[in-house]
Amino acid sequence: xxxxxxxxxxxxxAQATALLQASHALMQELFSAEDNHFLSIDELCVxxxxxxxxxxxxxxxxxxxxxxxxxxAEIKSMFVDPKARGKGIAHKLMQAIEVEARAQGLAxxxxxxxxxxxxxxxxxxxxxxxxxxxxxEYEESPASLFMxxxxx
Numbered sequence: 001x002x003x004x005x006x007x008x009x010x011x012x013x014a015q016a017t018a019l020l021q022a023s024h025a026l027m028q029e030l031f032s033a034e035d036n037h038f039l040s041i042d043e044l045c046v047x048x049x050x051x052x053x054x055x056x057x058x059x060x061x062x063x064x065x066x067x068x069x070x071x072x073a074e075i076k077s078m079f080v081d082p083k084a085r086g087k088g089i090a091h092k093l094m095q096a097i098e099v100e101a102r103a104q105g106l107a108x109x110x111x112x113x114x115x116x117x118x119x120x121x122x123x124x125x126x127x128x129x130x131x132x133x134x135x136x137e138y139e140e141s142p143a144s145l146f147m148x149x150x151x152x
Contacts, residue, residue, distance in 0.1 A: 004061065004089055006096040009053035011044040011077075015060035016053055020044070023063075023079035031114055035143035039065065039076050052096050054080070054089045064093040066100050066109075069136060072148075073101040075111040078120070094127045102151055110135050110148045121145060 009016050020041055027036050044051050044065050054062035062080035066073050075097055080089045101109050111129065113120045129147040134140050 004054050004056050004087060004092055006052050006054050006092050009051050009060070009063065011041045011051050011063075011065075013053075013060070016051070016063055017041060019053075019060060019063045019079055019081060020077060022081070023077060026079075027114070030116060031143055035114070035141055037112055037138070037144075039067075044077060049076070050100050051077070052093060052100075054093055056084070056087075061087070062089040062093055064097055066097050068104055068106065069110075071106075072108040072110055072135075073097075073104065073106040074136070075109060078111075090123050091127075094123065098127075098149075098151060106151070108148060108150050110146070112138055113145050113147070115143050115145050117145075 011017065011020060024038055027038055048068045050066045052064050053060040061084035064078045065076040067076050078090065078093060098109065110132070111124065113124070124147050127149065129149045132146050132148040134146055138144065138146065
C-alpha cells in the first residue's frame, strides 16, 4: 500500500496550483458563476488560511485549505486528483483539517459544497458533518449544501 502523507503546502507550488486549477475548472463546469465559492490562489495565500497537500513521494495528489473565520473554521479547496481517488486521500485530508482546527482552538468546522457532489457529501457525512443552514457571507442557494461539525 502506498504511503500518503498530508503536509503543509504552498498553493503557488506548481503541483498544488495544478490541483487547484483542476478543481476550479471542474467547479466552473458544474456550477454557475454565482454558485462558485472557491478561493483564488492568492486568497489561499493569506495568514488566516492553512493549506495542505497530500503527497505520495514527491507527487501532490490532493489538497485542502482551512480558513480560520474567528469563531469557526471553514473547509475550502478540497480536491483529489481523479487518477488518485480511492486511496483514502480525502479522508487523510479531512483528518489533517480537524487536527489543525483543534490546534487553533476552533470548536466548529463548516463547509459549503455543491448540491451534485454526492461523493463529497458522503465523505463529509462519514466524518460526522451534518447539514446546516448558510453561514458567514453565504446565501441560501439550491446549488449549495452547507454542513457543520462540532469538534469534541
